Amino acid sequence: MWFIQPKQDYIPEIPWKHGDEPAVMVWQVRARNYNTFISNIFLIPIVCLAIGVGYVMSLMAETLVFSLLAWGGMILFGLLLGMSMTHQTTIIVYRFTETLAEEYSWKPQEAAAAAFLKWSAIILLPIVGVLILMDPSLVIAGIGPLGMGLMAWMMGTQQAKQNKSQHKEVKWTEAEEIVAWRKRNLIGLRFTDIHEDGIETFFYSTIYCQPHNFDENIQYLRKALPKVPYHERELKVFSNYAL
Structure with a gap:
């Protein structure tokens, strides 16, 4: 996803093929290295679908609070899901010598997913806690954030690059x-x-x-x-x- 990416310095750990030659320029960058206009267009129907599903779910809720939560939650979920498919970014590391330029690139999807699950659990747990205090019968709702936190822990939060880099x-x-x-x-x-x-x-x-x-x-x-x-x-x- 474009909004959750590793922020560590990858330059020292890159296995440069021409590392014995002095570098004149070295840097790393996060980039959407594709046609962003097309991916932005693809996001629109996904968000529209999420809005429609959220509206249907809100009609099934018995109270206004749960209706708004269902609609807003579905829209947020659809937006994040859509952006995870259409707005992925690539980490690119460059090293220029006096004659050659090298590039290593990879998509840190696993690390981004772990971070997303972790922060989703952190944000949702207090909200679910308040709802449980209002209605103890909603204790089962706590399974969602706890499950997200468990999955994030199992995946690991270390922001490391994928083994298959180009x-x-x-x-x-x-x-x-x-x-x-x-x-x-x-x-x-x-x-x-x-x-x-x-x-x-x-x-x-x-x-x-x-x-x-x-x-x-x-x-x-x-x-x-x-x-x-x-x-x-x-x-x-x-x-x-x-x-």
């Missing part, structure tokens, strides 16, 4: 164009790929930056590649466009 590298000094998309703090380096049949195709390697190091990275690349054209415009983002 590694990519490129000779960034051979870039033929530098493109900056300020809206998403994204840099694109264009390269030409010559196939065995002699046909040439070009592609962009995308580099996601932190807001505070975006301009710094652009300045470094432009200074290192003074003859390479530089443009500022929107980039088409697909997961396979990554560095």
Whole structure:
């Protein structure tokens, strides 16, 4: 999920393939490395469905309080469930040497799910406790938050990366164009790929930056590649466009 992510420093534990070469730039970033417009559109029907189901559930409640809780809870659940499917982010770690750029990336879904369950239990337990004091017959409602807390404990709360991380590298000094998309703090380096049949195709390697190091990275690349054209415009983002 985009709103619950590990916040530890992964750079020292990455098994860099070119770690023996001095680094000129190193950073990590959380990014939605795909077309965000399409995923935002997919979220709308999920939320609408949750609103409809929540309304039906509210009609079955006997009191106004439980009606509002059922409707609001269903909307919140649908929103969080939908965002967990459409708004996933990827942790990306970059390391640039004087000639090569390496990228390690992975989706920390398990750690995010554990954190979500833990904080859901922390928030819901006091609410359920108040409801139980009002009506002791609702003690069974405490099973939900306790179950969430137990699942979070079993999954572990250590924010660790998944074993299956993707590694990519490129000779960034051979870039033929530098493109900056300020809206998403994204840099694109264009390269030409010559196939065995002699046909040439070009592609962009995308580099996601932190807001505070975006301009710094652009300045470094432009200074290192003074003859390479530089443009500022929107980039088409697909997961396979990554560095």
